Amino acid sequence: MAVLRAFKAIRPTENLASKVAALPYDVMNTEEARVIGEKNELSFVHIDKAQIDLEKDVDQYSTEVYEKAKENLYSMIKKGIFVKDNKKNLYIYRQIMNGRIQTGIVGCTSIDDYINGVIKKHEFTLPSKEKDRINHVDYCNSNTGPIFLTYRSNNRINEIVDEETKKKPVYDFISDDGISHIVWIINDDQAIKEIELLFGEIDALYIADGHHRAASAVKVGLKRREDNPGYTGDEEFNFFLSVVFPDTDLTIMDYNRVVKDLNGMTVDKLVNNIKDKFEIEKVKNKEPYKPKKKHEFGMYVEGKWYRLTAKKGTFNELDPVLSLDVSILQNNLLEPVLNINDPRENDRIEFIGGIRGLEELERRVNTDMKIAFSMYPTTIQDLMGVADSNKVMPPKSTWFEPKLRSGLFIHELK
Incomplete structure (x- = not known):
């Protein structure tokens, strides 16, 4: 105790x-x-x-x-x-x-x-x-x-x-x-x-x-x-x-990702390479896309926002780590498509706390980066579930x- x-x-x-x-x-x-x-x-x-x-x-x-x-x-x-x-x-x-x-x-x-x-x-x-x-x-x-x-x-x-x-x-x-x-x-x-x-x-x-x-x-x-x-x-x-x-007092904010390049692909090629894992929809309005639920992501590239929804088979709800959105993005897009194998060590990726707002993602993509992903926040219950299982979260999963x-x-x- x-x-x-x-x-x-x-x-x-x-x-x-x-x-x-x-x-x-x-x-x-x-x-x-x-x-x-x-x-x-x-x-x-x-x-x-x-x-x-x-x-x-x-x-x-x-x-x-x-x-x-x-x-x-x-x-x-x-x-x-x-x-x-x-x-x-x-x-x-x-x-x-x-x-x-x-x-x-x-x-x-x-x-x-x-x-x-x-x-x-x-x-x-x-x-x-x-x-x-x-x-x-x-x-x-x-x-x-x-x-x-x-x-x-x-x-x-x-x-x-x-x-x-x-x-x-x-x-x-x-x-x-x-x-x-x-x-x-x-x-x-x-x-x-x-x-x-x-x-x-x-x-x-x-x-x-x-x-x-x-x-x-x-x-x-x-x-x-x-x-x-x-x-x-x-x-x-x-x-x-x-x-x-x-x-009950705590809230975790989103922890978003920006990547310097598309790993040699065009946007059309990127979209084609991820469509087996994600439902992809262009966002009609010009506002930054903030995910509204788990397993949903925003993607900003070449001045446009897309909504990505993870398909079945991209995650395991029974596993406290593999069910995390940060794991889904890493395992189904960042690593296999953009070749970000170890986000702790790879200098092509950076992480931006939600306190900075989604406009910061747009600013970075429009200046020194190429693509951004907005995340749905990890929850306190997610954190406790991972810790209770004696496992660890992927890097940059939580922003308090x-x-x-x-x-x-x-x-x-x-």
Whole structure:
């Protein structure tokens, strides 16, 4: 059963939270982070991507960068920008985007739950990406970015959250992208204990976003265990920072595809080569085509939109992976027709999150790409089904919005 436990958060003072909070490190490159950091000396990018405070020719994975991240973090603590709570609490983190509300509980989850499969995964991780965050966590002695988890909604947990959110929040601000961020502290020991016990009755937590951060946090914890052979299991390094949301609060956006060429074919040849697998219909109006149901796709090429509908035999509804639309497109069109064998490694394909809109697909095809595919979003139920089967999704299957902000909560490992 799942572990969620209270911790003493290091967090920004109330008046500085909006300036400190930043998008996760992995949704921006160094130059984008540098622009943010130059405008805002308090932004958490100075910790998450500390290379922005060094010379431009410094390798972003060098020891110097991780040492700078540690220096920046503890300098901000020393200056009083961050404070550490004097008792173990849980926290509530609510985000509102375009009127949609998602409300999660912030606490620490167990590295043993990750190892033993109570915390379930749906993606592969890359060792190179893990190494970066392992070093970052180890040098900073802290989990600096929360893992985005979900669970099957629990009525009693929802009731407690509803009661706690009637109180005055500690943070309440709107970020530059128009998303509201509201935080409450759950400091009542009885409420904390009940929440911890209720999570102890939940048999699975699911990683929604942050697979590399989770894997890295676990490996740092295991490293600390090796360094402390007398560990009891109660030390902070046995746990990592998470925000857990009920599945009913979350929405996955579409994750679309653009390809640089038609693999040597004309459009007519392409259409002829896919007609055995898909029903194909030209879209009469000039609006971008957004799929309305599963197994339906939009295709934009040479200024025209087509609706593709997967035929029987292109998917297996009994298989949680093969029934996914991302699998259907990959297995029946991208790989056999366009020769995109491994989308993780092939530089002819790119992925565009639905937050950018379908107009972005048109723009890319009209400039540097040749063809685009709009997708029907993967569902939370799809994600859970794949994870429960101990399988993984194809790359770029899910796009979650809004993104959790880094810097609002820090979990110190000792």
